[in-house]
Amino acid sequence: MDPEHGRAPTASGSLHGRLAxxxxxxxxxxRAITDRFVDDGAVVIAGDLDAAGLDALQAEHGDRVIVQVCDVTEESSVAALADLATDRGGLDIAVANAGKGAYSPIVDHPLESWQEIIDLCLTGVFLTVKHAGRVMNDGGSIVNIASLNAIQPAEGMAAYCTAKAGVAMLTRVAAMELGHRRIRVNTVAPGLVQTNATSAFFMIPGVVEEFVENTTVGRFAQPADIASMVAFLAGPGSDFVSAGFFSVDGGASTKRYPDLPGAFSRLGDATAP
Ligand SMILES: NC(=O)c1ccc[n+]([C@@H]2O[C@H](COP(=O)([O-])OP(=O)(O)OC[C@H]3O[C@@H](n4cnc5c(N)ncnc54)[C@H](O)[C@@H]3O)[C@@H](O)[C@H]2O)c1
Known part of the structure; x- marks a missing residue:
């Protein structure tokens, strides 16, 4: 037992015995973060709107995951998800990951669409930090998933960029407020990752090529690339890391964002996920 922190130490990189x-x-x-946490020895409380997806997660990981349908934009839903930790010894790790983008130039942007993205990508993170923080053990770790677009503007993505920039600042305030409990709070900012959310980018000629050209490493990411950084920030190897902003974008923040209006006009389609 660690006499100062009052908890069993873990091997570097291991999340054995942790509740996330x-x-x-x-x-x-x-999903990749959940898989990685389970592989590293944690038990994961997994929330999502998608009940079938949660069933698949449960089928793969059995009692290493506790699944519950959750809408991060509804406070009671997030509170209920966090409360699953209270009779299991409290949370050690939380990842506010749920989010999605929307494409619309500002002058055409319907208010409902703006509000939907802000609710999901910013207020959803606030609610997750609020309720995870409430049930988190001293010495825990919170990771908020932002985006390259927190620091790099993209035309047609005002709501998403604004929400993700807000996540970065929310993270820093939360790190200050929760620091007295030795809870660390950090932001991870992915670049282009191949997931359902970006499937449209992969169907529009030239967009992925432009993303890749804008990186310094010459490729886009897979979800496991992001999970790797999140696992580091969740674990004991990052014990002195808080209020940080970690780009996992292959160096894309050094250059410019792809020309989405040009790409969508080439496609003749004014909407994107
Ligand atoms: N894919 C990328 O290129 C990329 C880049 C930067 C940042 N991000 C961010 O990473 C996060 C995950 O993105 P992804 O690409 O894995 O998306 P995804 O669409 O593959 O998965 C998102 C998951 O969130 C769930 N979800 C959606 N709304 C929800 C809600 N209201 N409550 C609970 N769950 C909800 C969905 O059901 C889905 O399972 C998002 O915050 C996204 O903005 C993604």
Missing amino acids: LVTGAAAGIG
């Missing part, structure tokens, strides 16, 4: 919560856990990056 992940939102948007049924697919894409959230």
